[in-house]
Amino acid sequence: MKTTTQTKLLINLSLFFTLFYNYSFFENLIQVYTLEENLGFVISTAFVITFFLTFLLGLVSFRYTIKPIAITLLLVSSMTSYFMNSYHVIIDASMIRNMIQTDIHESLDLLSLKQGLYFLFFGLLPSYYVYKVKIEERGFKKEFFSRLKLLLLSLAIIAVAIFSFSKYYTSFVREHKPLRFTINPTYWIYSTGKYINLTFNSAPLVVKPIGLDAKIVDTSSRKKIVIMVVGEASRADHFSLNGYERDTNPLLAQEDIINFPNTYSCGTSTAVSVPCMFSKYDKGSYSYKKGISTENVVDVLKHTKKIAILWRDNNSDSKGVALRVPYEDYKTAKNNTNCKEGECRDVGMLVGLDAFIEKNREKDIFIVLHQMGNHGPAYYKRYTKEFEKFTPVCKTNQLEQCSQEEIANAYDNAILQTDSFLTQTIHFLKRYEKSYDTAMIYMSDHGESLGEGGVYLHGLPYFMAPDAQTHIGTLMWFGKGMKEKVSVSALQKRATNKYTQDALFHTLLGLFHVQTKEYKRELDMLNNEH
Numbered sequence: 001m002k003t004t005t006q007t008k009l010l011i012n013l014s015l016f017f018t019l020f021y022n023y024s025f026f027e028n029l030i031q032v033y034t035l036e037e038n039l040g041f042v043i044s045t046a047f048v049i050t051f052f053l054t055f056l057l058g059l060v061s062f063r064y065t066i067k068p069i070a071i072t073l074l075l076v077s078s079m080t081s082y083f084m085n086s087y088h089v090i091i092d093a094s095m096i097r098n099m100i101q102t103d104i105h106e107s108l109d110l111l112s113l114k115q116g117l118y119f120l121f122f123g124l125l126p127s128y129y130v131y132k133v134k135i136e137e138r139g140f141k142k143e144f145f146s147r148l149k150l151l152l153l154s155l156a157i158i159a160v161a162i163f164s165f166s167k168y169y170t171s172f173v174r175e176h177k178p179l180r181f182t183i184n185p186t187y188w189i190y191s192t193g194k195y196i197n198l199t200f201n202s203a204p205l206v207v208k209p210i211g212l213d214a215k216i217v218d219t220s221s222r223k224k225i226v227i228m229v230v231g232e233a234s235r236a237d238h239f240s241l242n243g244y245e246r247d248t249n250p251l252l253a254q255e256d257i258i259n260f261p262n263t264y265s266c267g268t269s270t271a272v273s274v275p276c277m278f279s280k281y282d283k284g285s286y287s288y289k290k291g292i293s294t295e296n297v298v299d300v301l302k303h304t305k306k307i308a309i310l311w312r313d314n315n316s317d318s319k320g321v322a323l324r325v326p327y328e329d330y331k332t333a334k335n336n337t338n339c340k341e342g343e344c345r346d347v348g349m350l351v352g353l354d355a356f357i358e359k360n361r362e363k364d365i366f367i368v369l370h371q372m373g374n375h376g377p378a379y380y381k382r383y384t385k386e387f388e389k390f391t392p393v394c395k396t397n398q399l400e401q402c403s404q405e406e407i408a409n410a411y412d413n414a415i416l417q418t419d420s421f422l423t424q425t426i427h428f429l430k431r432y433e434k435s436y437d438t439a440m441i442y443m444s445d446h447g448e449s450l451g452e453g454g455v456y457l458h459g460l461p462y463f464m465a466p467d468a469q470t471h472i473g474t475l476m477w478f479g480k481g482m483k484e485k486v487s488v489s490a491l492q493k494r495a496t497n498k499y500t501q502d503a504l505f506h507t508l509l510g511l512f513h514v515q516t517k518e519y520k521r522e523l524d525m526l527n528n529e530h
């Protein structure tokens, strides 16, 4: 094996990163700064990235740290560049939270041959080289001056590059902020730091109770059963209820539902949207830390002491929302009677709910069903054979290998399955109509990109996310008794108004007639004074 010096290894590594892990960055860059007119600038960015990385690595890489650092960066970056190139995702702090909170089962959905090749050629092989290469020992003094020279030279090259194209760099920094999000490995390192800082760098978590004053002020003697279905990745424009040309809601269309065609999510990922929609904070003021350290509407309903609550989850988990109420994992055949070949169906969550209602006869009932829904990228796994109405379907988790039509077909079949699940939930509630006031609320967590403009899946930073990722499926159904109480005809009229997930907190309180100082009437979708 050859020998090298620390200095040479640092420069080579940085160059290697710039050339082989930043396809996404350069692809985006030359869309904004076309090559013909901006060749000099584009080349200068390669120098800036290379020597910025050299500078950063130069500050932390020494005899005993240089190899572990290099190998870690190579292994992780091979994967981040795979996801960035294939799905056009951005590895920001909330994406990292999403990845960490995702369980093994979902990660397996994402595994593919191409990913394996990325890992081999950009992760393992260069790591093996770094591991094997002999680093010359030059003594402290020599190494110190060599390093000092390297750091100063890096800064000088960066300065010259930026100075020569200062006009471009000003617009790059001011007007094209998202470009920086695709630089590998610096952006994922920055995001990891931000994630760690947001998550761990705080005093022990104390959850602030809210709505301790909550009480039910309903003069009616009838009890309520409300089932809230939290959807997964269902975008509004793929619902025939919202005018999609394909009939993706054939069963719901026959039910007396109220559809909300203009509803928008709080985030673009499960980890943001789910806690946000149940929190008292609106999209503007919500943050992960506030969400996790403040009770949510499920807790407030619990404080009334008159509502029996149950959260069943066929997704990853409740993202912290159901930590203080009864929770059942339905992604396991132990609880879910409707599992086959590792895939548990949402409809299994309805089994046994009768017993829960019976056991809590003295109380109102609030049940949350967190769906698997349209979880990507393996949409074709999300429905049973009977729902394979749109063909041919994309049968791989490597979405970029399928045509947009095949992806949409698989995705739409999964919407059909949700159409059926929601209808079965309504039929379940109908059995209780005589003795209870009943309601179902369905709201998806976020939307999904299906390859439009080369963007797949979800999780882009909100300000740059396409409508497909934020415009979500939302609908409600009310049983006979409840219909009168919520004045359905007035609600039907304003259903086309724009709503956001901010409304859910107050709508649930309104539906249960809960009085608390946390309740804001103007945000309640059921409030007739709109």
Ligand SMILES: [Zn+2]
Pocket: 232, 233, 269, 270, 271, 445, 446
């Ligand atoms: Zn989700």
